[in-house]
Amino acid sequence: MKLRRGVRFHDGEAFAAAAVKFSIERHLNLPGSTRKAEISAVTGVEIIDDYTVKLVLSAPSASLLAQLTDRAGMIVSPKAAQVEGENFAAHPVCAGPFKFVERVAQDRIVLERFSDYWNRDSIKFDRISYLPIPDSTVRLANVQSGGLDLIERVAATDVEGVRKDPGLKLTAITGLGYSAIVINIANGERSKTPLAQDVRVRQALQLSIDRAALNQVVFNGEFQPGNQWEPPGNPYYVKELPIPPRDVSQARQLLAEAKQPNPTVELMIPNTPELLQAGQVIQAMAQEAGFRVTIKATESASLIQLATKGEYQARLGGWSGRTDPDGNIYNFVACNAPLNDLHYCNPEVDRELDAARTVEDPAERLAHYRRVAQQILQDLPLIYLWHNKWLWAATPKLAGFTPYPDGLIRPQGMRLE
């Protein structure tokens, strides 16, 4: 891997191969590192010369490059990291266009322009302040009143108003993640339900849901309906398996065949307003096919633990999404994978997934994922429903804002007029 020359860290140290080796090894070895799982294929970093490193892998990894575009590939100043030790995260020192000024917990994070940034001509701001505001109504009020220049995650139902507002500019792009109904297939006692045991019941559930109407009612049509872990339009979306339309009579027929005309389903939902709404819509739709769905709203903090222990029949969940398709499917359906709390296990699927990980050619990978999709969409351990869109509202004075599917705001090229 060749490194860019003429790059400096915020503390003035030069960026070179030693720093890359240090950072990657730190990501792998720091106790409690949440980056380890992402680049676990890397066993060592060799310095070839000052601007060339070699990453030694335990097995071919098709997703590694994508991982390195995310946090795992962020290089920190070795000197600062060694000096600060555990406190490094409180005032990080890296090599990006802005350097850290201050962070007041729950109030703001302030960054200041770094004059020695290698691409300094593309940066037109002196300061950026990030203000965490959990309530979407308040966020919108702030940007409408001019208190903020840019907000992210406009509520889907506010989008219409933002479009019509001459004082605001909307930017949208489909995200990398998905939302789905996850069914507890084999994790513990609570998986002994008709839904988990009989694939026809799961297929009936899918057929009772009108994804387009769901999107329309809950998100005003703003999000992207889907039926796979990649959204339609993504190169790894399997075009041969399009979104099935709603078919209530077919659903009822399947339930009759399965001798379960009125299956009960307890749907666990994190108590965020949008997901609860979606859950209620699903409840109403499924009822027409004969399902008796009860909603169990659960606090997010409890939900993760309940999911891991298998204390649920079905849950409505989401995944924030990764650039590489492997990050959106492997850990959820591979046998004994960390995020596979539904305990779905199919050795054929595992073989295809493993192959897809190690192959480089996109067409070959797609072939593997096509076979995975065929099995998954047949077995339906997850019923994929929609993909969130990243929605930003900004003052019309903001120009040059390019949206990315990972939702990150990249200041290069942005300016206020």
Add this chain to the structure above:
Amino acid sequence: MTTDTLEAAREITLVRGDSPWRQAWRRLGQRPAALVGLAVILFFVGIALAAPLVSPYDPIATDWLAVRKAPSLRHLFGTDEIGRDVLSRVIWGTRASLLAGLVSVSIALALGMPLGLVSGYQGGIVDGVAMRMIDAMLAIPFLILAIALAAFLGPNLTNAMIAIGVSQMPVFARLTRAQVLAAKHEDYVEAARALGNPDRRILLRHILPNISAPILVQATLAIAAAIIAEASLSFLGLGQQPPAPSWGSMLNTAKNFLSQAPWMAVWPGLAIFSLVLSFNLLGDGLRDALDPRRG
């Protein structure tokens, strides 16, 4: 036992003619604000009981084509975010709010009054320990205690009511104890004790009826506070869960649609406000009526 004391004891039972309660009731009748409050409360109780008859639609029936529609002849209060009739949900929500108010305070009374009675009457170590625990609960801000309890029990209406009830308990324990302490040395108690009445009888038959006035006032005001507490917990996602209607959770959803569908928030907010105000007015009126000094 002297004849004087026996006569005094008999006097207590003879002078029942114009009881303090009847006097208070008359005084209450002279306060229009309190009567208005009472009338509004009775109105809401009526609505709650007659909900199946009065409500135009099923409160959880959704209608995709009627999402967030403004008030009209078909839907007098408009529809909500998934097409349900707001008027029906407000009507049915009355049950949850009234229940939240009444059940929470009942729990608080059931836990707090016995504690206060025993603590105040016994005194000594029992009193000391009980009061330290009560002080500890009072030292934690009410809503924070309720949030912690509700999170601990799990988010639903029943648990919210338990959480609120337990959080309100210390106030009633304290109040009861203070009243018992004051009553302990009154003549009628001395007389009853002198007559050989067992402690429990004295507490229940003699002291309790005479101290119930301020407790009643506090209970009325506590119901108002409990209704707001339920709305607050629902606002944070810890109270009544969808699709069941409750004014608090309706407000929680409505806050995301303030500019597109303000009616979603107006009606439940108004409902909470009127019911809570009524309980406050009634409580205030009761306090004035039952306290002869204020006359």
Add this chain to the structure above:
Amino acid sequence: MTTFLARRLALVLPTLFFVSLLIFGLQQLLPGDPALALAGEDRDPSVVAYLQQKYHLDEPLPMRYLLWARGVLAGDLGESIRIKRPVLDLVVEKLPVTGELAAFAILIALSIGVPMGVLSAVNHGTVVDYAATMTALWGLSIPNFWLGILLILLFSVTLGLLPASGFVSRAESLSHNLATLAMPAFVLGNAIAAAMMRHTRSAMLGVLSADYVRTAGAKGLDETRVVLHHALRNALVPVITLAALDFGALLSGAVLTEQVFTIPGFGKLIVDAVFNRDYAVVQGVVLCTALAYIVLNLLADIAYVLVNPRLRG
């Protein structure tokens, strides 16, 4: 006096002990595992294990209490799992914010409640009495988060006069500081105004019928002077002491107000910590507020006793 003081002080310790037990129990028994919640989306088992070990989450409950209690007595309230800073630092940082909000709110409450209370007491039983009672009561009857959102809609979105959220410290800019606190302080103060009004009214009613006031009236002094100088001065003592006891109500109110207006104070800190299972923060902050409440109560009791020597002993 000293025995009274000594006795009251001695009671503080067992109360604090019970507070610590109560809040520790409530926190630690909350469902959900903070290590799991903090390990991030990927739920890497090695990260979970590391966090469990670091925050002693794998130890038995009584052991965890002892570890925490020992730390508290040494002045260490523990560390926030989420923000990764000592709880004491967070308390010191957030306290002035909520303190300022509370002070502003009390000011508003006093300026609504006291005049209403005086008006009510002086015109006892008339329409003015009822009108004043209603005005103060409406603040108590309206859910504060609801009022907050309506105010944001009116003053920020529609009129653009005030910022919708956030907090600017006095050091940065006094005008911005006042602007960010105006609406939240009003919302918070509204609710307490009713209590202030009631206290003032009952205190005034009690005082107005007192002998010395009637004597002053008999001497021919102008009625307003009588009211303002004599009655109010004496009525204010119980009002102020009772105001100290409303401290708990202030903090309760602050919880939701800070949430709606995104004010980085105590209330928001606690609520977020409960939902994130950030045990140390909730335990530490509640312990601090409990201590403050107990101290304020003690001061109020002392003030009462100083005013009324009959209560001693």
